[in-house]
């Protein structure tokens with residue numbers, strides 16, 4: 001179909017089916033085709049990609065075994081990619097709290113992120129978020145955080161736009177400073193979007209629409 005973009009969802013492990021459902025709901029208003037990506041050939045068909053939540057070390061291992069690791073790194077270099085939760089870890093430049101055997105990253109976003117940054121006492125929670133740039137932005141988006149990572153630091157001078165934060169009193173070690181990087185739960189850098197929570201688990205398509213509008217349709221030529 002003319003003007004249609006193909007958004008892939010990395011489908012090795014984790015919540016990929018839920019992302020596909022959200023994107024399929026958007027098809028009435030946006031010209032989107034979805035592909036579940038399991039091989040380098042699947043990836044080649046994509047104009048943009050979502051890396052879902054799940055378990056970041058498992059996803060990286062399966063990506064290596066299926067020959068996707070290097071193609072993914074090359075893809076991220078030039079195309080829009082959105083990482084949610086484990087996907088956000090994989091998109092980060094560096095990770096604190098990696099598993100003992102290390103953590104393979106894809107990079108693309110200039111942040112240091114802590115795996116399981118909420119610790120054991122608050123592993124999962126929900127919080128209403130004000131998201132800059134979302135449609136109907138007066139209606140909070142419910143963020144579902146499941147063993148979520150925490151952004152620890154942004155690289156100085158990286159062109160990062162913060163689009164949602166938690167209030168500092170909700171942090172694992174509560175802070176007063178509302179600019180504390182650990183409050184950041186959604187950000188954009190160039191073509192990339194990173195969310196530490198799971199927008200695909202909420203019956204609200206606005207975050208998927210945001211990715212389509214801000215990262216995909218603005219950058220992918222649709223002829």
Ligand SMILES: NC(=O)CC[C@H](N)C(=O)O
Pocket residue numbers: 052053054055056057084085086087089115116146147148149
């Ligand atoms: N919900 C998630 O994606 C959790 C991420 C997981 N804690 C990891 O390290 O990969």
